[in-house]
Amino acid sequence: MNIFRLAGDMTHLFSVLVLLLKIHTIKSCAGISLKTQELYALVFTTRYLDIFTDFISLYNTVMKLIFLGSSFSIVWYIRRHKIVRRSYDKDQDTFRHYFLVIPCLVLAVFINHKFTFKEVMWTFSLYLEAVAILPQLVLLQRTRNIDNLTGQYVFLLGAYRALYILNWIYRHFTEPHYVHWITWIAGVVQTLLYADFFYYYFQSWKNNEKLQLPA
C-alpha cells in the first residue's frame, strides 16, 4: 500500500460518504443519476466476487463491504425511500444502461487476462467503472444548476481515479510484475472523462462562482 493508493481509496470513500450524507440528511437526491448509481452497484458486485474466497487484508475486505453496502443503499434510497424518491427526476436521467453494459460485457469476454468467469467479470467491472459516470455527467450538463454536494461528489470520484493512476505509476517502478495494460487503459479512459468537469470545477472555484456546466 502506497500513499497514492491510500489517498485514492480515501477520496473514493469520501465521495460515497458525501453522497450518502446528502441523501440522508437533506432527504433529496436531486441532481444524482440513478443510472450511474445502479451501474456502480453492478461494478462492485462483479468486481468483488472474490470477497469470500480470496483474503487479501482486513482493510481490503472492510472497504469492499463498505463500497458494496453504500452503493446498494444509495440505489435503495433513490428507488424506495418514500421522501427521497420524490426528488428523483426520472425525465432528465434518461441514459440507457445497456448502451454501456453490453459493450463492456462483450469487450470483457474478448479482451481479458484469463478466460474464467471470475476474471471476465472482474475485467467487465473495470470497463464498466470507466464509463459508469457518463449518465451522471449527462445529467449535470442537462440540469446545469449543480448543488455543492453533487459537485463535490463528482470531483472526489474524479480525484480518486487520478490518484489511482499515480498509484499505478508508483507500483510500476516498485513491483513491475504487477502492471497490466487493461487496468491502465480503463483507468486512463475513466480519468479523462472527468477532464471537462475538472476544468469547470476549478474555474468556478478560482472565480468563487457557483459551478455551472456549459450547455
Place this chain on the structure above:
Amino acid sequence: KDQPQGHDEL
C-alpha cells in the same frame, strides 16, 4: 505472483 495488477485493489 502471477496475479494481474489490481486484484488487490478496490
